[in-house]
Amino acid sequence: MRKKIRSANWSVGEVAKRSGVNVSTLHFYEEKGLIHASRNSGNQRRYFKDVLRRIAVIKAAQKVGISLTEIKQALSFLPTSHAPNKSDWERLSKQWRADLEQRIKDLTALKDKITGCIGCGCLSLKACPLYNPNDHLGQQQSGAVLLNSSDE
Amino acid sequence: MRKKIRSANWSVGEVAKRSGVNVSTLHFYEEKGLIHASRNSGNQRRYFKDVLRRIAVIKAAQKVGISLTEIKQALSFLPTSHAPNKSDWERLSKQWRADLEQRIKDLTALKDKITGCIGCGCLSLKACPLYNPNDHLGQQQSGAVLLNSSDE
DNA sequence: GCTTGACCTCAAGTAAACTTGAGGAATTAT
DNA sequence: ATAATTCCTCAAGTTTACTTGAGGTCAAGC
Numbered sequence: 001m002r003k004k005i006r007s008a009n010w011s012v013g014e015v016a017k018r019s020g021v022n023v024s025t026l027h028f029y030e031e032k033g034l035i036h037a038s039r040n041s042g043n044q045r046r047y048f049k050d051v052l053r054r055i056a057v058i059k060a061a062q063k064v065g066i067s068l069t070e071i072k073q074a075l076s077f078l079p080t081s082h083a084p085n086k087s088d089w090e091r092l093s094k095q096w097r098a099d100l101e102q103r104i105k106d107l108t109a110l111k112d113k114i115t116g117c118i119g120c121g122c123l124s125l126k127a128c129p130l131y132n133p134n135d136h137l138g139q140q141q142s143g144a145v146l147l148n149s150s151d152e
Numbered sequence: 153m154r155k156k157i158r159s160a161n162w163s164v165g166e167v168a169k170r171s172g173v174n175v176s177t178l179h180f181y182e183e184k185g186l187i188h189a190s191r192n193s194g195n196q197r198r199y200f201k202d203v204l205r206r207i208a209v210i211k212a213a214q215k216v217g218i219s220l221t222e223i224k225q226a227l228s229f230l231p232t233s234h235a236p237n238k239s240d241w242e243r244l245s246k247q248w249r250a251d252l253e254q255r256i257k258d259l260t261a262l263k264d265k266i267t268g269c270i271g272c273g274c275l276s277l278k279a280c281p282l283y284n285p286n287d288h289l290g291q292q293q294s295g296a297v298l299l300n301s302s303d304e
Numbered sequence: 305g306c307t308t309g310a311c312c313t314c315a316a317g318t319a320a321a322c323t324t325g326a327g328g329a330a331t332t333a334t
Numbered sequence: 335a336t337a338a339t340t341c342c343t344c345a346a347g348t349t350t351a352c353t354t355g356a357g358g359t360c361a362a363g364c
Contacts (some may be wrong), residue, residue, distance in 0.1 A: 011331095013340065023341085024323055032321090042330045044341055064259045065217030068321070100263040104256055107216045111252040165310060175311085176353055184351090194360050196311055220351070 010047040012037075019055040034058060034072050061096075064103065162199040164189075171207040186210060186224050213248075216255065 016023045029035045030045075035054050037045035054075060061071045074095050168175045181187045182197075187206050189197035206227060213223045226247055 011340080022323075025321090027343090028322060040330095042341085044330070060262050062321095064255065064262055097263055100259055103216070104259045104263070107252055107256045107259065110212050110216055111249055111256070163310075174353075177351090179313090180352060192360095194311085196360070214351090 010049065010051075012045050012047070015047045015051055015055075019052055021055060021059070029055075029058070032068060032072065034068065034075060064100075066099075070099075162201065162203070164197050164199070167199045167203055167207075171204055173207060173211075181207075181210070184220060184224065186220065186227060216252075218251075222251075 010018075012023045012026050016026060019026075021029075026035065026045075030037060035047075035051050035058075037047045037051070040046050057075065058068075058071050061074070062068070077095060162170075164175045164178050168178060171178075178187065178197075182189060187199075187203050187210075189199050189203070192198050209227065210220075210223050213226070214220070229247060
């Protein structure tokens with residue numbers, strides 16, 4: 001049983017074309033440790049095809065507001081030495097699902113609050129759901145109590 | 153029927169404390185046209201209490217990845233001359249709901265895809281849902297065809 | 305009435321996520 | 335073999351969303 005040799009023959013330009021991101025972005029992602037490439041004899045990058053999947057994950061995650069740092073963290077569960085297999089993806093998946101579910105909850109809450117504001121007319125500050133500081137959305141990075149309107 | 157005079161007597165520091173954002177951020181938001189303040193005789197900012205709601209909306213929206221530019225656009229539906237009333241909120245709400253729903257769909261799709269990758273084991277590139285370029289997630293700002301893996 | 309703290313403006317700095325450009329080497333096309 | 339591409343590195347510029355700081359004013363307490 002001979003081992004299948006991974007073909008690593010895509011240039012940056014090729015990957016850029018296939019993935020839709022700029023060459024400069026590929027350089028940047030590599031510098032940041034998000035993707036990897038080997039080099040040919042002339043020091044030019046050569047990519048394995050799995051780089052496309054990594055880029056897809058990066059772009060999909062970014063679109064929903066996940067930072068490159070977080071994405072890198074998640075991608076670190078995937079090996080660089082071999083193409084990701086089932087359990088690799090399972091690890092990544094597990095890590096992200098909870099986070100994604102939370103983000104979905106946040107968004108849904110915001111939508112519901114905004115929808116709710118139609119009903120309340122936002123004429124009463126105290127009744128406005130956007131004013132409720134006791135939910136997840138109200139707790140920003142600052143950890144501050146948003147919208148204390150007790151002396152209205 | 154005498155008109156109720158709006159009290160505008162909160163200082164930046166007061167608003168900062170109540171909203172949990174820095175004074176510098178309030179200045180910044182004002183400069184960007186996201187919030188407004190009147191001035192007292194000594195040129196110091198004085199806020200109406202509705203500024204807290206605007207800040208709440210800003211922060212909630214940011215949390216889910218909406219840019220200040222988009223937020224400003226949405227907030228522009230609210231008047232600055234009077235406290236937002238039912239129909240003001242209704243306009244804002246309508247504008248945002250569709251967008252929020254789309255974002256929720258995107259997130260859910262990403263979650264499902266990632267979850268799906270467990271099932272497919274991502275051993276087959278063509279079967280991997282992350283590779284499907286024909287969905288919303290696959291179409292990035294670039295509009296490029298992500299992940300053309302036809303020559304795998 | 306004077307000091308202390310809050311406020312003012314304006315300029316510059318910061319971090320994230322890239323892009324642009326200069327100067328030069330490798331690859332591909334003819 | 336040579337020209338046209340593509341690629342390389344490294345430095346600097348860009349945008350978004352703020353923060354920090356300098357130099358000076360305003361207001362509140364004693």
